Amino acid sequence: MSSEILIYIIFAGIVALLLALFQYVKKGKNRSKLDLFFSFLRFVTLFSVLLLIINPSFEQVELSIEKPSLVIAVDNSNSIKYLKQEHKTLAFVNTLQNNEALQEKFNINVYTFGNQLKQGDAIDFTDKQTNVFDAFKALSQIYKHGMAPTVLMTDGNQTFGPDYQFATSVYKQPIYPIILGDTLSYTDLKIQQLNVNRYAYLKNEFPIETILVYNGSDRVASTFVVYQGNKKVYSKRLNFSKQDNSKIIHFTLPANKVGVSAYRAEIKPIDSEKNTINNIQNFAVEVINEKTNVAIVSDFPHPDLGALKRSIENNEQRSVSVINTKNFVSKAKDFQLVILYQPNSKFKLVLEKLNTLKKNYFTIIGTKTDLNFINNSDLGYRVDITNQSEDYQGVLNTSYLPFYIEDIGLESFPPLLSNYGGVQFNLPVDVVLYKSVKNVTTNDPLLCTFETNDKREGVLLGENIWQWRAHSFLENQSFHQFDNFISKFVQYLASNKQRSRLNVDFQSFYNGNNRVIIKAEVFDKNYVFDTREILQITVKNKASETEKTFPLILKNNHYEVNLSGLEPANYEFSLSVKNENITKKGAFQILEYHVEQQFLNANALKLQQLAKNSQGTSYFMNNSVEIIDELLKDKRYLSVQKSSENTMPLIDWKYLLAIISLSLSIEWLLRKYNGLI
Template sequence: MSFYFQHHWLWFLLGVAVALAASLMVYYKPSPYFDRKLRIILGALRFSGLVIIVFLLMKPTSKRTIQEEIRPSIVIGFDHSASMLIHEDEKVLKNQWIEVRERWNKKFGDKFLLDWVGFESALTTADSHYFTGEETNLSAPIQYAKQRYTDDRRQALILFTDGWHNTGLDPWTGADQLNHPVYTIVYGDTIKRPDAAIERVTHNAFVYQGNKLEVESELSFKQLKGKNAKITLYIEGASLMSKTISIDNAQALEKVSFEVPTGKMKGLQRMRIAIEPMEGENFTENNQRDFVVEILDTKKKIWLLGKHPHPDLGALRNALEDGGRNEVLVAFSEEIPNATEQPDLVVLHNMPVSNALQFKIEGVPTLYLIGSSSVISGLNLEPRRQNPELVQPLINRNFSKFSIDDWWSNNARKLPPIETYSPRLNAAANSILSTCIVEGIATERPLIIAWENSGIPMVAINGLGIWQWRLHTFKETGSHQVFNDFIGQIFRYLGSVQKNQRLFVNYPQRVREGRSVIFDARMYDAAYQSTQEAKLSLQLFRNNEELFRYDFMENNDAYRLSIRDLDTGNFSFRVEGILGEEKIQTSGQFVVEAFQLENQRNEANTEGMSDLSLRSGGFMVFPNEISKIESALEELVSDRILRERLKMRPLIDIWWFILLLVLIFASEWFLRRRMGSY
């Protein structure tokens, strides 16, 4: 152990000299109260106390090297998806996991840093043993462990799961990159039984009326060699066409395609591919797969206009051309379209609006991506920044003009930052879809806003660089669908009002079973000013029969209605707005889709989990072999790793220094008091 002062030692010598002088001034001269011996004692007490004070004012610090043991991290993940209950009892599974957690905390809590998590489509808490997850993302705990791990080879990841992965990044690739063992405890049926399953259905999300719809299905057959399988395509519950194939191998993978003439079909069509149950199958939940196709009779013409070429325009074009449902034209400032007809929708990317362009897009719903050159009528974009500021989005959960997927509310703040040039964009609170996060701090500055200009919807994104959001969502979800749907919802809002339309309703066309259907409505008076003096109601129909009638509730300056617990199927609705003596109506349709990812497997994925574990240096066990995992953990921690750490402690934090000071000055006071000095 050593000591050092935070101030130069000469200051200490000066302080000692001052302490000596102060003591001599009081006790050097003879006193009628004290004899010479007592003056020496009192002077020594005063001097000692002052020296200690000077010593502490020098901020002395002790410095010593200590050794401490490094505890490795262990991430333990529990699969909370619904497929865990296909062959397991919920209560038994909960109790087993609780028992394992308590035993391991007691046995390994002082040896490892145990991090308990749950996972389904994303990470959850370990305590949420509900088994209601609609998807399984095995890469979520792997990526989490990758972020937490250091170079300590004694770390590990342990997964309690049935082994089936159906969303997110590839977990096997993630395990290769982990450089630490992954141990898997696999649940489910391990007996190979006869089983036919629909692995994948590929189809167009949109097709135009009169064109053929192509549907391709990928089918797997296990232990069904020599049998024939009948595959049928249904539309709205009615059989449309069938095919029969022969199965030639014990493990077979077949593809079956259908070409469906759309004829005069229109709107959302609910379809199903089904394999007729086969002899020996005891699990047929995975023999069918539902999907929805929208039959379009018109295309929207969309202009993407930019000052210069930019990756944002490519990202928007890909999103808007998804399924071929829109005619998208990309042009730049020197190539303004010379068209006689107005587009249905316009995107202006960092684009100043000339008189000629303003004439062509007058009254057209517009998405603005604001840059250093943007000009928007009715919005003050000044002052402009010479250098852009990097900001991230923070979704306003009270926004009511249209709804977006929950993914954005939960994950938008993790998106890459975009560049903004106008820090003082003004907007009403109910128009703000997203505010800005600046250098990690949430602000109230608008980033994405939506408003109406004389009844025409407008949206502005106060920045450039949303192409990065497309890449990030693909990295996180394995698909561009999240980004495409986000852009699609913006354009559904922009396209929801026709010229002179006074009642419009925004709603999702596809809804997962078990989720709420949210309708956001807006009503305008004869002067095309938004009003809340109207009474809005919705009639819900199925097969042309009225099911229910609902009333909208006021929501900020608009109206909102949420409907829950609808069965799968096609629904239509009619919204009526009453303003004074006027009645205005609009209608639409949507479909509630069955979500079937978690009922596609009837056995444990032992091969996949064994491969994942072996790739990383771990191994797979069954629930009755958990003791093998415990033995592996004991081996990991058998090699102790010690590290030296410099421990520094200010001496003023030592309590007995203060006690010594109190005793010294208390003794001086007591002696003076006893001799009659006070």
């Protein structure tokens, strides 16, 4: 408390005392002992009021000891169980958690990782995939500050994600790998990789590439076989040696039947081979009867053309041709959807041909678009002409009805360059994205669709969509999310099917190591998304005839169910809305593939390099207890004493109010009792 505040308190006491004496002791000889008591009560009241006004306070310093964190990250994938390391892993985690010396020095936190990082010690080794790099990326957000040495218990076999050997670029903590599994080299033949397109076309042949790897020193022979059901459709005899230890096989198979065709590729095991699971790999191809041909019509080059072509052709069911206005008219019948990129007066014959053929089309309007031509072409809308441009970002309309759109973070994407001004539609439109400028969302559409004269149309009021695709790749290390967004948009525009009140989003087949997710949307009779409905899906295994029913969970603007627990098989499903007589049926197949069981031993070299890069130490399970001594002796991991300075009131205002109330009450009661009021 400062000396200035102390002077104020003394001055307040003097003033309160003088006022109290002035009121009750000014009578001279006639004053009584009661007047002196009244003076005391009035002094207490006035002094308390003045203390409330002054509000004296003092600084309080609190000291605390902050211990470093000890992170225990445990590989929860089923490869640990396959390598018979689960019991040793659980025992060692328990040893670390219950060590009193470690508890005294560290705050111990246990995490598990497989598909994703999870906090807690619910370790069951059931995850179907392993992403070590993603676990470090998540931990880097939790332990940004302070020391947090990390004990990493894993076999080092990662099934997807960036190389974790370089995780020290994002995670700046010392890492101590505990290597689970042995490093002995076994004789082994395996299918290292099998590449095949997801789709094929009826009466064509589809290519397959297979990489086979041999680990051993003797010369061996084996046969590579592909089966469709019980029928052998391909076979090849192969020889391997220590020097000639890999083979790349290219071959084709015929697509004779529409639908999903499942296959099993197998390299016959050799004698004394320990792991035969990695000798077999299942795959499937969906055979379709026709391909959707899309035309992008433009009279000048632009990066958007290439970005759109690659996004659309990412779905193998679609083919894209970039064509100019002169050549389009004669080929218009060949396309199911036409994209008009920044049309001008040269597009007059193009529009006439599209209207004659009743073709669906998608118009992209940018700064090079002839807006007078747009406004005079009777397209159902008019664009304001201001001869100015503006950058607009997109804001997703979560109430968009025609089909399900997943939020891929479009609001954070770079802005598109567009003409400044609004657009007026003379027919109902469904807005996919609204325009946003300087974080202010407008009512003008940036991307929308509408239906007129038995055909569907879409309008994008902005150029440089190639930047969106590039941004999506930087955020996700993949074009998949953006390409999927464009794919669904193109699929809707290329079709003339009537709008349904129940939309179901699923794949015809799923790989066994991927999540099996089915999504659905349900609308009321006014085609407004209904969040009150109860949806359930009944899944039937075609082979065993068993049925299971699962509820769908509401997630933002769609319903979703995770069927990843189903065993590999062919399934039929019926998805129904409880309060409405609406049902959708379908079928899918889950392929058997145990990616976590493809490994024979631990990846010790990579884990040892990770430890070296992070200034940690690697251990094998048989000498893992030595890590406890190292952690306890390492002088980098010291507790830190922290001080916090808090300003505390000298007297709490609640107590002062209580004193004021009490003194005034006593004074009033005594004056009333003595007839002075």
